Amino acid sequence: MTLPVETEGLTKRYGALTAVDDLHLTVRAGEVYGFLGPNGAGKTTALRMLLGLVRPSAGTVRLFGRPPGANQLARVGALIEGPAFYPYLSGRENLRVLAHYARVGTDRVELVLDLVNLTDRADDRYAGYSLGMKQRLGVAAALLKDPRLLILDEPTNGLDPVGMADMRTLIRRLGAGGCTVLVSSHLLGEVEQVCDRVGVVSRGRLIAEGSVADLRGSPGLRVLADPLDEAAARVRALVGAERVRVVDGGLDVAVEPERAAWLNAELVGAGLAVRELRSGERDLEQVFFDLIEKGTTDVG
């Protein structure tokens, strides 16, 4: 099975600025891959290089095992940094024009318009579309070729919450249908529900990669008990001092959540008042933020 996306040492420099730095990115067939990073991290530049829009300063790109060239994009759909269409044409006419370029039948046009719920407004001029409608037309265009690989750069930009939910449903459905999806975002929470794996970029470098669960790490337990210092001492004796941290008037305990009942019994048995004991699920955006902070200081 050839990899839909494989880059080696992919680098793009703009003068002194290295927008993408030695990127080794691998997207496996059939997976939904989240490409995450704050604004300016180099996501769009990297995706442009995948599509041959921008020439790498160094490194290689392979899509489905083939180097960039004509026809390489035959079954790759893409929406890069916002939709771009002809304002004087209607949504439908825009897609028909693209269907010519992509050499697909115009029957695909109606199908993809329907997929993004734009059929009603398909005959209106693109210039009059709302941001959300433009974005949806962009996704429709990306789907025109019935792609094996779909590259979506921040597809939820400009969408309202309903539109975002629709987009997630669509991505999930495409993923389930066997399409490989590479979707970028600056918000982890926005794509984590649909991604099989995520890669986090900061300042052009891939600083972490894995499943969302991997990145989040073991959730651990959050314990609120009185008196706090006695509770801390007791828990340290039970699970080892290195697994216990006192944070915000409570304890973060790095053990599996399944041991909650046991820990509770131990603490109560020791005469401590346990007020709260729960899975210490870390806030995702906090995880993301920490990763980026860490990546940045490592680089710096």
Next chain:
Amino acid sequence: MWASFRAELVKLTRRPAAWLLAVVTVVLAATFTYGFPYAGIAGGTDGPYSDRTLPMLLPDRLVGNSLSGLPVFFGALVLILGVLTAGGEYGWGTWKTVFTQGLSRREVYVGKLLALAVAVLAILLAVFASGAACSMLIALVETQPVRWPSVGDLAVGIAAGWLIATMWAMLGAVLAIALRAVALPVGLGLVWMLAVQNLLSGLVAPVLDWVATVQQGLPGPNAGSLVAALGAPTDVPGVAATVGGGQAAVVVAAYLVAFVLIGGALLTRRDVG
């Protein structure tokens, strides 16, 4: 390439600006080539083109009359069309959309140029058709004989006109690609065609020999010489036989090829983003 050609034709024929340019070209050509000169003859007053005589407006002069605008006015309008065709893709950011559809950039580019050339030919034929109608009307009103140019002359005239007009359109396209914009290329292109070119030939060339020599290699004077050789009246701005017709055709064709190659090299090599 044909895929791109078809897509480009749809884009051009649905574009209101392209129609506006075509209509303006035809109306201006009819007005300046036939309307004003005929009004002058009919009114018997002195004025611009007052040395035009009725025989110059009759159907047998169709080829020269239809080509007379190409060195300047018609040329400027198709230059704008060329800028719009290539520059619009920068203005709307649509290159990235087009270039990710699976065709190579070269195929997209060649298809675009072919469509542009076809649009230019359509406008040229419209100018010939309206000229035929105007001259026939004048002949009938003035009870003059209606004699048409030979098919051979007509074919040579249309071919030469197409060559010149496509060369100007490509100059517009290459300016748009080089500057990745619409407004600036239109401005620079028009300043060149309407002002600089006329100043050089009218004011500078007569007093500076080297300018006169250089001029003979510039696209405008060569276009002017080519249409003059085919019978365009030399009182029209830009029409003058500074070089022979054959040489002029070769030079115009060379510019066309150069513009196509430069535009292609820039478009296929540069980053889109």
